[in-house]
Amino acid sequence: MTQQKHVTLVITHALKPQDAGTYEAWLGKIMPIAAQYPGHLGANVIRPADGQGMWNIIIRFDTLEHLYGWTQSETRRQLVDEITPLLGEGDHTEIRTEAAFWFTPPAPHVRQPLRWKQFLITLLVIFPSTNLVPWLTGMALPALKGSLLLHLINDACVVALVVWLWMPIVTRLFAGWLKKA
Incomplete structure (x- = not known):
């Protein structure tokens, strides 16, 4: 299977x-x-x-x-x-097989980044995604405005962007800063 x-x-x-x-x-x-x-x-x-x-x-x-x-x-x-x-x-x-483990160190001796740094990095990708995606889908799918289906499409797009695009890029870019105490 x-x-x-x-x-x-x-x-x-x-x-x-x-x-x-x-x-x-x-x-x-x-x-x-x-x-x-x-x-x-x-x-x-x-x-x-x-x-x-x-x-x-x-x-x-x-x-x-x-x-x-x-x-x-x-x-x-x-x-x-x-x-x-x-x-x-x-x-x-x-x-x-977890969907995401951006901040989980892959080795036991590697320290996890501080929570406030995790918060800022996550906010850095979530805020623009949750504002840009609804704006774009609202323009592309005006007939669905305010519908549950459009909310589902927006949420799916945001999650996909965050999981497969933004978090891998941002955590790589800020890796040095995330490791510092």
Whole structure:
């Protein structure tokens, strides 16, 4: 049976800081290949803080079957084999099926951002989305004005924009600020 909810692959790699350049080059090679696999919805790289060596790669797929298509592929196995000598703790992967975990650290030793920072980042994407989407749908669908159906369409558009577009972009842009105490 095919799972319809999107799934996320969280990959954690421990490296020595001096290997960062080699690892970045490897990411530049593997990421476009992963993006070509069916169901690939996007990826984010969370680079380590200064002096740290823990890298986290978050890759989203539309179904569990498509995620497995990538993780169990011979192509991924060969690419991971290339970088394995640099990985201090191996290729650690975890599959998450939650709809969103923007502020949940992918590794237990990574501190979650302060609540007020989470609030500001969330407000940064929710406020413009909840004002712009109804304005646009109101212009595009004037016959539905004030209807429950239009509210549903607005809510669905806002949630989709926040989950798949704005939060991944904003959390990546503000990653350094979110990590600071």
